[in-house]
Amino acid sequence: MQITDFQLNAQLQELTKHHTVTLPVACYETTIQANVHGYIPLHWHEELQWIVVLQGSAQFQVNEEYMTVSKGEGLFINQAQLHGAKDDAKNPCIYRCLNVSPLFIMSNELYAAYVQPYLQANSYMRLTKSTSWSNQVLAHLQAIYTLLETKHPLFEFDLTIHLTQLWKEMIIGFQQGIALRQPIQNERMKQMLQWIHTHYAETIILENIAQAGQLSRSECCRYFKRILHTTPLQYVTDYRIRKSLTYLQHYNVTEVAYEVGFNSTSYYIEKFKERMGQTPLAYKKSIASKNEMEA
Numbered sequence: 696m697q698i699t700d701f702q703l704n705a706q707l708q709e710l711t712k713h714h715t716v717t718l719p720v721a722c723y724e725t726t727i728q729a730n731v732h733g734y735i736p737l738h739w740h741e742e743l744q745w746i747v748v749l750q751g752s753a754q755f756q757v758n759e760e761y762m763t764v765s766k767g768e769g770l771f772i773n774q775a776q777l778h779g780a781k782d783d784a785k786n787p788c789i790y791r792c793l794n795v796s797p798l799f800i801m802s803n804e805l806y807a808a809y810v811q812p813y814l815q816a817n818s819y820m821r822l823t824k825s826t827s828w829s830n831q832v833l834a835h836l837q838a839i840y841t842l843l844e845t846k847h848p849l850f851e852f853d854l855t856i857h858l859t860q861l862w863k864e865m866i867i868g869f870q871q872g873i874a875l876r877q878p879i880q881n882e883r884m885k886q887m888l889q890w891i892h893t894h895y896a897e898t899i900i901l902e903n904i905a906q907a908g909q910l911s912r913s914e915c916c917r918y919f920k921r922i923l924h925t926t927p928l929q930y931v932t933d934y935r936i937r938k939s940l941t942y943l944q945h946y947n948v949t950e951v952a953y954e955v956g957f958n959s960t961s962y963y964i965e966k967f968k969e970r971m972g973q974t975p976l977a978y979k980k981s982i983a984s985k986n987e988m989e990a
Contacts, residue, residue, distance in 0.1 A: 719796035722843045726789045727753060727782045731940060735780040742794040744772040745836055753788035755780045757819040758881055759922035769822030769833055776818045793836060800862050813869050820868055828867040835861035883908040884922055891931055895938060896956045899931050936970045943979045
């Protein structure tokens with residue numbers, strides 16, 4: 696299954712339901728450039744996520760850290776971490792995801808001792824073949840992918856066995872390089888982004904965003920620069936443009952400009968072209984043409 700448009704709520708939480716019919720587990724392939732934005736926007740979810748790159752390479756972001764993951768390598772992203780991904784058009788990336796509810800990893804009796812502590816540990820971990828534990832994780836991921844594709848009778852038993860063995864190897868990795876998160880920083884960033892995503896259609900000034908994160912204006916700017924590599928108000932502009940992509944399928948350019956918070960159509964067109972490489976009208980026509988071809 697390819698997710699081409701990440702549906703997020705105001706808190707940036709992904710709304711996609713990550714499960715099969717009977718299990719809180721989901722597996723799908725993602726072609727980054729097939730996403731409506733051309734990249735995977737920042738989002739988070741309650742599930743644990745394992746990624747294995749099948750083709751090309753991509754730059755993944757987890758909170759304020761960036762890392763390049765190439766074909767054959769993987770990435771573990773812990774629960775409730777802001778993350779996204781971009782790739783190079785000349786080296787497009789396809790990766791496979793496995794999303795699992797932490798509650799499904801182990802029984803209730805073992806959860807408190809062997810799962811809960813590690814949900815507060817590393818926000819992410821790289822998976823390569825250079826260490827024994829991560830090599831084993833990659834092998835178990837492949838076995839799980841195969842099980843979810845074939846679904847032979849009683850495959851659920853084998854699935855739970857591989858998940859348990861996978862988590863055992865993850866604990867070894869956690870213990871070799873365990874690091875406590877910075878939950879306050881992450882929470883403040885989420886609060887500021889949540890405020891923007893709720894109020895993007897209104898007039899926004901820097902003071903509003905800083906207050907949402909209980910920060911000074913200068914500290915607010917440092918947060919955005921360090922974590923998102925942009926300014927707060929530039930993020931607002933980028934988010935408004937992203938929101939406008941959906942509206943353009945149903946409304947004219949002027950209506951969309953004011954609907955997403957721009958106070959002039961010409962300024963919206965200027966910023967849209969800077970961000971998307973084409974005008975809103977050209978984008979609108981390309982979407983209409985694509986929809987006609989798929990009809």
